[in-house]
C-alpha cells in the first residue's frame with residue numbers, strides 16, 4: 001500500500017498526542033513505550049503495538065522519539081544499535097544543545113540520521129494551527145520528511161547544526177521561566193497585600209505585553225555593543241530594584257529572585273556602568289568572573 005507510516009517511541013502526554021494526530025491524519029502508526037499500557041488507547045484507535053524496540057525500529061524508516069531527555073534515548077536504543085542503520089530519528093525530546101550534538105554523532109556512527117526538534121507547544125497544541133517546532137540537522141533529511149512533521153505542528157528549520165533547534169528552544173525557555181517566576185513573585189507580594197491574582201491580571205498582562213517594545217528598542221544597540229545612558233541609567237535602575245527588594249521584604253516574602261537581580265546591578269555599578277543603560281549588564285552576564 002501507499003499508506004504513509006511512522007513510528008512513535010515514547011508515549012508520555014506529548015508522544016500520545018503526536019501518535020493520536022498521526023492516526024487522525026490517516027497514517028499507519030507503530031507505537032512503543034517502556035510502560036506498554038500507555039499504548040492501549042492508541043492501539044484501540046488503530047495504532048500498531050511494537051512489543052520490542054527492534055520491532056518499532058523495523059516498522060518504519062521514520063522514527064519519532066518523544067522522551068524525557070537524551071539519556072533515555074541511549075537507554076532505549078543502545079541495545080538495538082545494530083538495527084539503527086538507515087533509520088531517520090526525529091528526536092522531539094528536550095535537552096541541551098551539547099547533548100543533542102553528541103547524540104547526532106552517536107547515531108551517525110551507527111548509520112542513522114538525526115533530526116532535532118524543539119516543540120513549542122504543549123500536547124494540546126499538537127495538530128492545531130499556529131503551533132510550531134524548531135528543527136535542525138541535515139536539510140535534505142528534514143525536507144524529505146517535512147510533510148509528515150507538519151502533521152504535528154508548523155516547522156521552523158533553523159539550520160544544519162544539530163544543536164540549533166535545541167538552542168532556540170532553550171533560549172525561549174530561558175525567557176519563559178524567569179518571566180513566569182517574576183510573575184509568581186510579584187503575585188506573592190500582591191497576595192501579601194490582599195490583592196488577588198484576578199485583580200492583578202490586567203496589570204501583570206499590561207507589563208508583560210509592554211516588553212516587546214523594549215526588546216525592539218534595545219536590539220540594534222545590543223548588536224552594536226552600545227549602551228548609552230540616554231533613556232535609562234544603571235544608577236536609576238539600581239534604586240528601582242532596591243525598592244522592589246525592600247517592598248518584598250516588607251511583605252515578608254522570599255526575596256531570592258529580586259535579590260539576584262540586585263546583585264547583577266551592583267556588579268554593573270562596581271564595573272563603572274552607573275551612567276550607562278541597564279543593557280550594559282549584558283557585559284556582566286557574559287563575563288561571570290569579574
Ligand code: NDP
Nearest residue numbers: 010011012013014015034035066067068093094119121122
Ligand atoms: P514525559 O516525561 O511525560 O514522557 C516521558 C517518556 O519518556 C515516557 O514515554 C516515558 O516512558 C519515557 N521514559 C522516561 N524515562 C525512560 C527510561 N529510562 N526508559 C524508557 N523510557 C523512558 O514527557 P512528555 O510526554 O510531557 O514530553 C516529552 C518530551 O517533549 C520532553 O522532552 C519534553 O520536554 C518535551 N516537551 C513537552 C511539552 C509538554 O508540555 N509536555 C512541551 C514541549 C516539549 P514511561 O511511560 O515508561 O515512563
